[in-house]
Amino acid sequence: MKAAPFAYVRPARLDDVLGELAGGDGKVLAGGQSLVPVLAMRLGRPSTLVDITAVPELTSSTSDTEGYRVGAAVRQRAVEHDRAAHAVPLIGMAMPFVGHRELRSRGTVCGSLAHADPAAELPALACCLDATVELAGPAGRRRVPAGEFVTGAMTTAAGPEDVVVSVTFPPARTREGFGFAEIARRHGDFALAGAVTRVRVGGDGAVTDARLTGFGISDRAVTRDVTSLLTEHEDDLRPAIAALADDVVDTGGDAHGSTGYRRRLFGVLAARELSRALHRARNGKESS
Template identity: 60%
Template sequence: MKAAPFAYARPSTVDEAVAELARSGGGGKVISGGQSLVPVLAMRLARPEVLVDINGIASLREIRRGDGFAEIGATVRQRAVERDAVSREVPLLGLALPWVGHRELRSRGTVCGSLAHADPAAELPAVACCLDARLTLTGPAGSRSVAARDFFAGAMMTELGPDEVLTAVRFPLAGKGDGYGFGEIARRHGDFALAGVAVHVREGRVALTGFGISDRPVTRTAGLDEITPDLLAEMVDTDGDVHASRDYRRRLFRVLAEREIAAATRKASA
């Protein structure tokens, strides 16, 4: 199939992009890398009246450092982040990005685009939730900051309004005593995960985020001795599907979580 007819706009500022979305009355869709959106359009699972291409907005192409954080603009490609020093300054990003699709897809796909698409089996939403990243949403009333753990509302559902643009995501930089782990199981490399985990350990506490196990990333924060098999099983709340049953996903998730928590704990104490 091919996409249904749509109008096309290429604004040069964020304000112009927001105005285009507002004029569409909820019928607009933002496109940047297009690695998630274009297949959806081709299958006609989405039929926007207008595509708002934000690649012409220079301010969204930057990776910016601040006091204790790295901010990634909406059109920064995943491959650019992977090659940038930020993948070492935010080690969980560096661990996760090689698992995202394939190199060719990462050369076009964006970090913010993956977050906005909100596939429950995707890696980057889990990383954002695990690190308690903050997302900047810009609309007619200005910009607002939303915690990643509050952003995802369900499978491919977010708190992003129809007239808002996700303009940046801000990740905390790693500090002394931080340890990280990341792992997933998929049938083939580049496929979406049957189960996956992102881990951050600091001062005897762990932030643990699972993906591919629910309709959104699932995060628990607890002491290392409080991560029990029962807690891990409770995090998996899918009924299963043609790819894997609930019990199989629970076993995958438990093995991955225990392995990556151990690895992150070793790194934190190194």
């Protein structure tokens, strides 16, 4: 199929982007890896595509004490090879699993967040790390925690006249470890189940904070505080995580796997990656 007719504009200023989106019938175009298939299947028929890749503010990434900030038009491939991204080890762990290399060369980090696919890696990573999404709209700018930004499958807190400006990932702390794993039918396919973990320990090696985010298991990434689980069941996490999986995995079964199968996948991945993250936190190894 072919897309329905639309107008195309490429503003050079963010204010002009917002002007083009006024009325709510326009659609932001950055990498287009999610939007173009939607247009081709005529699942969406915007009157205007607003290309944001000429706005300087949206095309750069920076790193400071607040974190690693990625502009809305920055390609995933650029982030994957950006030395500044090393401040956020989970980015390096997760990015090779985001689609294929060719898709990452065009797709954007913020575009993946805005698309809000339940099986996507980057929204899950953002939720696990408490990343912050910056939006601009008719009422000005606002910052939304990643856990509140995605509100459901393919649904976010961004309104039809809003544009995502950036996402900021907090840097890794001392004595903090991470884990990431997913299972897909083929590398680059949508995950049947995935787990992102973050564990912090004190100077004595005791767990002070542990978070687990699952993706591909519900209508959005699901995050849980699992500090008590890791403290009480460190020697054998599997039974405790299996019980947690029964609670958080609620996606319906399909041709690729039943709900029960996804629960088993998530349970195994989550227990393993929590153990790895704890080991890394205690040994000062962020991603190896």
